[in-house]
Amino acid sequence: MADLSINLAGIKSPNPFWVASGPPSNTAYQAHRAFEAGWGGVVWKTIGEPIVNVSSRYSAMNLGGVRMAGFNNIELISDRSPETNFREIAEVKKRWPNHAVIASLMVDTRERWHEFVKWSADVGADGVELNFGCPHGMCERGMGSAVGQQPAVTERIVSWAMEAATIPVIVKLTPNITDITYAARAAKSAGANAISLINTINSITQVNLDNLVPEPFVAGFSTHGGYCGPAVKPIALNMVQSCADDPEVQLPISGIGGISNWRDAAEFIALGSTSVQVCTAIMHYGFRIVEDMVEGLNDYLDSKGFTNVAQLRGLAVPTLKKWESLDLHYQRIARINYDKCIGCNLCYIACEDGAHQCIDLVDPNGYGLGPGRVPGKPIPKVRENDCVGCNLCSLVCPVDNCITMTSIETGKPRMSWTDYQAKMARGEMMPIPPHP
Amino acid sequence: MPLSPKLGPEALAANLAELHPALTTQEAVIEANRCLFCFDAPCIKACPTGIDIPSFIKKIANGNPTGAARAILSANILGASCARVCPTSELCEGACVVLDLEGDPVKIGLLQRHATDHVHEHHLQVLKKPSAHTNRRIAVIGGGPAGLGCAAELAQLGHQAVVFEKKPNAGGLNTYGIAYYKMKPQVSLEEVELVKSLGVEFRCGVEVGRDVSLAQLEQEFDAVFLGLGLGAGTRLGIPGEQLPGVIDAIDFIEQIHAEPLHQVPVGERVAVIGCGNTAIDAVTQAKRLGAQTVLAIYRRGEDDMSAYDFEYELAKNDGGQFLFHAVPLEILAGKDGRVTGLRLARTQVNAAGKVGIIPGTEFVEPFDMVIKAVGQEKQAALLKKLLPKLELDKRGAVKYDFATGRTNLPKIFAGGDCANGGREVVNAVAEGKRAARGIHAFLSGHEVTGPVQPSxxxxxxxxxxxxxxxxxxxxxxxxxxxxx
Structure with a gap:
């Protein structure tokens, strides 16, 4: 059993799984249920001046029968009073002293920031998270993503929070920005203790084709919502890694964005996250999903020989390089296992129409017969000399381990684009001829 | 005592309800999403009419059942009935690669039914009448699946097709001869309406050779398509065959279509002679009508049965019993002249594969109804009478060119059971369609481009x-x- 406990900038929790700030972390009742289910921390639904919400509020993007592959919302921060929220935080902390409770905050003036940060510490919160990310509603009032999208504003408001902070301050970043590391650096330079990312992405999930109004529908209209759920994970991973790898940031990271299971969590941790936050998956299935997150991550760490989760943290960060440093002489090719091929020939048409025309349909004699193949039905055959190793066929193949991308020895030494340009400049090699 | 109905209307309605309920829209979309959208999908290859199955399934998954039905019906005008009566596990679903991936194929038949039901229920016309007409007229003899397949294709190619059907309704076996729990006759009649809507004229209740001569048709029409199907049930050739209580399986099934269910008589102890698919239908149907005991008797062994496995399983699950390696020698009658039983003997198959009776094994079993299901006669006699010069093969089926339906006579084309000797509905539709293209080429000198099966x-x-x-x-x- 690996040790899953973490310490993010001084905030300790028994495991890295935190309930993200959102509808599941709106009340003490939910926080109790979350901790009972096994969550390590709860980031409270953002506290600020009470707001008024609209109906309806959520929408989803379904994909090939899978519900909520993507999800969005136009709900604002907590619609409960700060008094109620802080009182409940105190109650929860009393009952769960060893679990992390973080107060997510969003207010406007310097005085209000001071007041809310102090209030958080007074009720026993383990830290605060500054919500600079919400892309709907609050940004129209100069808060949320309106703050996070301008590094100078981010820096100033973080500094206000830091003036009053006696507990760790996490800055939650918006992805609705060209380069998130600028916002992360601003948080760092203002003295933030950690960053969390990503908040939701500006989105319209769908247009109702009967009334031609997008969802969520509010009295004949809709508004841009914050997008999240499994579909945003790749974007979140990209931004987490960018911050983890930035020498000027170097802050503990709480990873957020489409995390639904232990594998997602492990990927976020490998790309530099200390804790991970989950919201949409809880909204879909309830708090119980943490059970397999804890168990799955534990089993994975054990299988890799790690004794604590910190040993996994950041291991994949340095494997991302600039394109120009990748080896131009590395070669992969697709190999098809004909004993597994069921004969759908999706690889053929994907390569033919969608990629580089390197697969032929040929006479099947002599290639064995996979489980579903009709005798005599043409089979796909990779022309290995022409295969560029793009992976597409292996991605469309519906059978596990049927098409394997195999590294082959080219006999050529490693050469990156940078090396190539340098060699040409030195007159050591001629330009590589263009592809016919 | 004459045979009597055994169950009331409610019990019969439940017993003879369709075996496979239709998919809901949500079920259909979930099922459709299982399809891999294979490039050269084996299911298309396995469909005699070459329906572009992955395309229509994708349309269902994408919320376009109308387009799905268009894809189906443009390849197979009887898509709705084929969705119900095709032995899909032997055809499209048997070829489905998901079967090998997951152990369970995509439910192509039910999806096809979902799409075709959608357009029937909403009265959507998905096939277009051609704008140009050739003014060529073709007589289609027989309004069964082959005739309908041929007439619909001819109409879409701009020709005037006139279907001659001796029964009051067209549709052939689809209307009169499909086990009730597989398909209601209404589905077939809706398909006839669909063919009509393309501009095909139907002359029902007209028997060629009796009400109109073939010579007349040859004179009046530019071409003639023979889609006569098969004839009466094959005789057993044993004493007692004419007794009341002895019925042909096809006639037995037709009764269910012709009369209210609670008026269809069935025996207490029923013998079914034969073990093909029609025999199995008779077993299941007799059982569901309320017969106590139904015994299918087959002169060979279980492995030699021509019935599909799923049909056999269905009959066994309904409580049908099977007696293999036995043959009836005589149908016995009581004093009132009605069936009382069968005199049977055990058989064995010799080294040459011939069935022989084992001497001294005779025995008698009591039955009050005997259903004959040992096949249907070819139409040789009728064909000889209609067209003395038409070449038949040694089985008595029309000799025809598989690709075009051409016969040895220039204006005469053929397809379906009268030519192939008796196959599935879907084969008949495909042959009717191919013959229509053959007729089109014959009349216009132009081949219809594109294969019938768009493999x-x-x-x-x-x-x-x-x-x-x-x-x-x-x-x-x-x-x-x-x-x-």
Whole structure:
């Protein structure tokens, strides 16, 4: 059993799984249920001046029968009073002293920031998270993503929070920005203790084709919502890694964005996250999903020989390089296992129409017969000399381990684009001829 | 005592309800999403009418059941009945690669039914009448699946087809001879309406050879399609065959279509002679009508049965019993002249594969009803009478060119059971359609482009894509543009 406990900038929790700030972390009742289910921390639904919400509020993007592959919302921060929220935080902390409770905050003036940060510490919160990310509603009032999208504003408001902070301050970043590391650096330079990312992405999930109004529908209209759920994970991973790898940031990271299971969590941790936050998956299935997150991550760490989760943290960060440093002489090719091929020939048409025309349909004699193949039905055959190793066929193949991308020895030494340009400049090699 | 009905209307309605309930829209979309959208899908290859199955399934998944039905009906005008009566596990679903991936194929038959039901229920016309007419007239003899397949295709090619059907309704076995729990006759009658809507004229209750001579038709029409189907049930050739209580399986099934269910008589102890698919239908149907005991008697063994496994399983689950290696020698009658039983003997198959009676094994079993299901006669006698010069094969079926339906007589084309000797509904539709294209070529001198079966196999050499009439030929593209 690996040790899953973490310490993010001084905030300790028994495991890295935190309930993200959102509808599941709106009340003490939910926080109790979350901790009972096994969550390590709860980031409270953002506290600020009470707001008024609209109906309806959520929408989803379904994909090939899978519900909520993507999800969005136009709900604002907590619609409960700060008094109620802080009182409940105190109650929860009393009952769960060893679990992390973080107060997510969003207010406007310097005085209000001071007041809310102090209030958080007074009720026993383990830290605060500054919500600079919400892309709907609050940004129209100069808060949320309106703050996070301008590094100078981010820096100033973080500094206000830091003036009053006696507990760790996490800055939650918006992805609705060209380069998130600028916002992360601003948080760092203002003295933030950690960053969390990503908040939701500006989105319209769908247009109702009967009334031609997008969802969520509010009295004949809709508004841009914050997008999240499994579909945003790749974007979140990209931004987490960018911050983890930035020498000027170097802050503990709480990873957020489409995390639904232990594998997602492990990927976020490998790309530099200390804790991970989950919201949409809880909204879909309830708090119980943490059970397999804890168990799955534990089993994975054990299988890799790690004794604590910190040993996994950041291991994949340095494997991302600039394109120009990748080896131009590395070669992969697709190999098809004909004993597994069921004969759908999706690889053929994907390569033919969608990629580089390197697969032929040929006479099947002599290639064995996979489980579903009709005798005599043409089979796909990779022309290995022409295969560029793009992976597409292996991605469309519906059978596990049927098409394997195999590294082959080219006999050529490693050469990156940078090396190539340098060699040409030195007159050591001629330009590589263009592809016919 | 004459045979009597055994169950009331409610019990019968439940017993003879359709076996497989229709999919809900949500079920259909979930099922459709299981389809891999294979490139050269084996299911298309396995469908005699070459329905572009992955395309229509994709349309269902994408919320376009109307388009799905268009894809189905443009390839197979009887798509609704084929969705119900096709032995899909032997055809499309048997070829489905998901079967090998997951152990359970995509439910193509039920999805096809979902799409075709959708357009029938909403009265959507998905096939277009051609705008131009050739003013060529073709007589289609027989309004069964082959005739309908032929007439619909002819109409879509701009010709005037006139269907001659001796029964009051067209549809053939689909209307009169499909086990009730597989398909209600209404589905077949809706398909006839669909064919009518394309401009085909139906003359029902007209028997060619009796009400109108073939010579007349040959004179009046530019071509004639023979889609006569098969004839009466094959005789057993044993004493007692004419007794009341002895019925042919086809007639037994037709009774269910012709009369209210609670008026269809059935025996207490029923013998079914034969073990083909029609025999199995008779077993299941007799059982569901309320017979106490139904015993199918077959002169060979279980492994030699021509019935499909799923039909056999269904009959066994209904409580049907099977006696293998036995043959009836005589149908016995009581004093009132009604059936009382069968005199049977055990059989064995010799080294040459011939069935012989084992001497001294005779025995008698009591039955009050005997259903004969040992096949249907070919139409040799009728065909000889109608067209003395028409060439028949040694089985008595019309000799025809499989690709075009041509016979040895210039204006005469054929397809379906009268030519193939007796196959599935879907084969008959396909042959009717091929013959329509053969007739079109004969009349216009132009081949209809595109294969009847738009196989995407071997894209390098043949048609690629599902386009029926304008297939993309990869080879031509390569010649013009070169291969990268």
């Amino acid at each position: 995407r196999l071997g894209a390098k050499n043949g048609a690629a894509g599902s386009g029926f009439d304008h297939p993309i030929r990869v080879k031509e593209l390569e010649e013009e543009f070169g291969k990268p």
